[in-house]
Amino acid sequence: NAGVTQTPKFQVLKTGQSMTLQCAQDMNHEYMSWYRQDPGMGLRLIHYSVGAGITDQGEVPNGYNVSRSTTEDFPLRLLSAAPSQTSVYFCASRLDRSNTGELFFGEGSRLTVL
Amino acid sequence: GNSVTQMEGPVTLSEEAFLTINCTYTATGYPSLFWYVQYPGEGLQLLLKATKADDKGSNKGFEATYRKETTSFHLEKGSVQVSDSAVYFCALSHMDSNYQLIWGAGTKLIIKP
DSSP: OOOEEEEOSEEEEOTTOOEEEEEEESSOOSEEEEEEEOTTSOEEEEEEEEETTEEEEOSOOTTEEEOOSSSSBOOEEESSOOGGGOEEEEEEEESSSOSSOOOEEOOOEEEEEO | OOEEEEOOSOEEEETTOOEEEOEEEEOSSOOEEEEEEEOTTSOEEEEEEEOSTTOEEEETTEEEEOBTTTTBOOEEESSOOGGGOEEEEEEEEOGGGTTOEEEOOOEEEEEEO
């Protein structure tokens, strides 16, 4: 049972480059989300999706783009990388948008922007 | 708005010591409350949860009680082990926040043998 799979685990970019962080889940979860984790700031929500074809912005969406063409996949695109986007990124999913559901996390993608 | 405040770390304890990590929240009504744990180099995983007042969540020797009167959800363990070293996150979920999890900043726990 793979759960939530993120790739790549590590990435170094130069300022201005673009890239896509991949996220896939095999649990048939409706809800998927992307967070960034920075020291002393906890987790901040970037974008989320409550089903295929539906996405919405979180707390810190600027500079990121998402799409949800299938239930399984939820890629995060950095359009023009900036040093401020250096962070650890986590994809997470849960069965639905309910109040009580467990959120399942991937192992994270560490991004460095030079 | 809704918010979660947890004690700053790092918290350093000796093995077999008693652990308390404080967590308080601000929200109207009755949010659901969660503790997640992040071991080094890994993603977060659910440790325990409580969905209504006076509920006690428990798992792996950890416990937390949903106290509506003090708006708290403190994490406790009677005897910690080196393997409990991790970062612990308190979080809430509420319809007013569109069921998005609201996270505390995390508390790093270091257990020395």
